[in-house]
Amino acid sequence: MADLRPNADPAQDPLHVDLQHLFRGAVRFALELVLEEEVRRIVGAPRYARAGRRDVRNGSYLRGLLTSLGYIEVRMPRSRNNGAPTHVLGAYQRRASEIDDAITEAYVNGVSTRGMAHVTEALLGKEVSSSTVSRVTKRLEEAVEELRQKPLEKKYPYLYLDATHLDARWANKVDNVAALIAYAVNEDGHRELLAVTIGYSESEESWGDLLGQLLDRKLAGVRLVISDDHKGLKAAVRRYLPEARHQRCTVHFLRNVGSRIPDRNGLKKRVLREVSEIFNAKSLKHAKELKKAFATRWSKQLPEAVAFLNDGFAPTTQFFAFPAKHRQRIRSTNGLERLHGEIKRRIRAVGPFPDRASALRLVTAVALRTTEVWGARRYLDMSLLE
Numbered sequence: 446m447a448d449l450r451p452n453a454d455p456a457q458d459p460l461h462v463d464l465q466h467l468f469r470g471a472v473r474f475a476l477e478l479v480l481e482e483e484v485r486r487i488v489g490a491p492r493y494a495r496a497g498r499r500d501v502r503n504g505s506y507l508r509g510l511l512t513s514l515g516y517i518e519v520r521m522p523r524s525r526n527n528g529a530p531t532h533v534l535g536a537y538q539r540r541a542s543e544i545d546d547a548i549t550e551a552y553v554n555g556v557s558t559r560g561m562a563h564v565t566e567a568l569l570g571k572e573v574s575s576s577t578v579s580r581v582t583k584r585l586e587e588a589v590e591e592l593r594q595k596p597l598e599k600k601y602p603y604l605y606l607d608a609t610h611l612d613a614r615w616a617n618k619v620d621n622v623a624a625l626i627a628y629a630v631n632e633d634g635h636r637e638l639l640a641v642t643i644g645y646s647e648s649e650e651s652w653g654d655l656l657g658q659l660l661d662r663k664l665a666g667v668r669l670v671i672s673d674d675h676k677g678l679k680a681a682v683r684r685y686l687p688e689a690r691h692q693r694c695t696v697h698f699l700r701n702v703g704s705r706i707p708d709r710n711g712l713k714k715r716v717l718r719e720v721s722e723i724f725n726a727k728s729l730k731h732a733k734e735l736k737k738a739f740a741t742r743w744s745k746q747l748p749e750a751v752a753f754l755n756d757g758f759a760p761t762t763q764f765f766a767f768p769a770k771h772r773q774r775i776r777s778t779n780g781l782e783r784l785h786g787e788i789k790r791r792i793r794a795v796g797p798f799p800d801r802a803s804a805l806r807l808v809t810a811v812a813l814r815t816t817e818v819w820g821a822r823r824y825l826d827m828s829l830l831e
Contacts, residue, residue, distance in 0.1 A: 469512065469515050469517050471810075472512050472517060472544075473517045473518070473519055476510075476519050476533070476534075476537065477519060477520055479533060480519070480520075480521060480522055480529075480530055480533055481522055483530040483533055484502065484522040484523070484524055484529075484530060487499070487500055487524050487527050487530065488500045488501065488502060488524050500524040500525060500526045500527055501524060501525045501526075502522065502523070502524055502525075503523050503524055503525040504522075504523065505520050505521055505522045505523060505529075506520070506521050506523070506529070507519070507520055507521070508521050508529075508534070510534060510537075510538075512541055519534070592638065592639075592640070592641065592809055592812075592813060593640060593641070593642075593658065593809070594662075595662070596662055596663055597639065597659065597662045597663050597664050597665070598663070599631040599632050599633065599666075600631065600632040600665050600666025601629035601630065601631050601632070601637075601639070601664060601665070601666055601667055602629075602630065602631075602632065602666055602667065602668045602669065602827070602830060603629060603630040603667075603668070603669050603671065603771075603775050603825075604627065604628075604629045604639075604664075604667045604669070604670045604671070604686075604689070605627065605628050605629065605670075605671045605672070605778050605780060605781055606625070606626070606627050606652070606655075606670060606671070606672040606678060606682075606778075606781075607625075607626055607672060607673065607778045607781040607782070607785065608623045608624060608625045608626065608644075608647050608675075609623070609624050609626070609785035609788055609789060610622065610623055610624070611624060611788075611789075611804060611808070620645075622643055622644065622645055622646075622801070622804065623643070623644045623645070623646055623647050623651065624641060624642075624643055624788065624804070624805075624808045625640075625641070625642045625643070625644055625647070625651060625652060625655050626638075626640070626641050626781060626784065626785075626812065627639045627640040627641075627655060627656075627659065628780065628781065628784075628816070629667075630775075630824055630825050630827070632666065632827055633823070633827065634823040634824055634825045634826055634827040635819065635820055635822075635823055635824060636780070636816070636819040636820075636824045637819065637820075638812055638813065638816045638819070639659060639664075640655055640658060640659055641805065641808055641809045641812050642654060642655045642658070642805070643801050643804050643805045643808070646677070647675050647677050647678060648677040649676075649677040649678075649680040649681045649684070650677075651677065652677055652678045652680075652681035652682075653681040653684060653685060655681075656681055656682070656684075656685040656686065657685065660685060667686050667689045668689055668690065668767075668830075669689060669690045669691075669692055669763065669764070669767065669775060670682050670686060670689050670690070670691050670692065671692045671694060671775055671776070671777065671778055672691070672692075672693070672694060672778060673693070673694050673697045673778065674693050674694075674697065674698070674701075674757075674760070679691065690763045690766065691760060691763065692760070692761070692763040692764050692775065692776060693757065693760040693761045693763075694761075694776075694777045694778045695724050695761050695776045695777050696777040696778070696779055696782070697777075697778075698757055698761045699717060699720060699721065701753065701757075702716075702717065702720055702750055702753055702754060703717050705747070705749040705750040705753055706747055706750050716743065716747065716750065719735075719739055720739065720754065722735060723735045723736050723739065723754075724761070724762070724776065726765075727769070728765065729762055729765035729766075732762055732765065733758075736754065736755070736758055739751070739754065740754070740755065761776075764776040767830065768829035768830060770825075770826065770829055771825050771829065771830070774824065774825060775825075784812060784815055784816065787811065787815045788808055788811050788812065788815070
């Protein structure tokens with residue numbers, strides 16, 4: 446694994462800075478798990494358990510800590526008679542680089558009992574029980590796995606699907622694989638990241654596996670699926686969500702139209718502005734009128750672009766069946782495009798993943814961290830949806 450620790454040069458590579466941000470979170474999380482285990486040992490019982498107590502918990506506080514990856518704040522649990530287990534942080538500071546390397550290696554290559562034993566023994570001393578190591582290992586795995594396991598208890602009227610590509614080892618060779626991502630707007634109007642899977646390609650089978658997982662988790666209420674025009678994806682949507690409308694991403698579509706227009710004397714920019722006006726129409730009827738006028742104006746000079754627009758008009762205008770105030774946000778996968786950009790920026794410095802599982806683990810961790818702010822504000826007013 447590449448050395449991701451900061452050097453003396455203040456002008457660090459922004460890719461490394463992004464990875465350091467991700468791994469600082471991993472170090473903080475691992476330290477808090479070990480601190481929790483130490484308080485558990487001191488108290489003599491797990492959190493909320495009463496039997497067998499030798500002490501009682503007494504809340505927690507935040508403490509700043511300088512790691513080899515930068516500054517973090519760690520939540521310190523404490524007990525009434527023994528206070529906080531500050532000796533854990535003392536042990537950490539004596540071996541910070543070594544421990545940080547072990548934790549970040551675990552995030553990329555997988556959390557092993559041996560690897561976490563190395564971390565917990567460095568923090569708590571050599572006498573670390575196998576049960577303690579197993580608990581810490583299990584909880585680290587659960588933090589990443591929770592996304593793919595949690596039941597979907599709400600309705601999700603708008604479902605967005607898209608993929609980004611990365612290098613991972615597959616069948617004993619490094620190959621380009623697809624990270625398939627799904628997020629949705631729930632019935633309360635908030636966005637939620639629903640699933641991340643790794644497929645060999647964007648095939649019907651790969652997308653079908655993702656949609657099947659979502660349905661197993663009780664995905665319901667989908668009225669519109671927003672995605673690009675990939676054949677495998679469309680086939681999977683027809684198979685697994687036959688009652689939902691399918692909206693072709695207008696951003697991708699405009700790029701496709703643009704590829705059929707000569708880029709000279711500002712022609713492409715002017716024509717694409719006219720196509721955009723079609724999708725900005727106040728109604729489907731108005732959009733059809735604008736499309737007809739566009740075809741009349743450009744059919745001789747740009748026959749390929751006009752034919753492409755005519756063929757793709759129906760699947761790219763499904764959003765007109767939904768509230769006007771929703772349309773700007775349900776006609777493209779722009780939200781996922783931004784997420785893909787974050788994923789690519791943050792994993793590029795890692796290089797090819799050793800296997801599919803490690804790729805899934807880190808992509809999921811990055812996706813969770815990138816989208817954790819989504820719950821803070823409502824994305825759409827769902828009271829407008831009949």
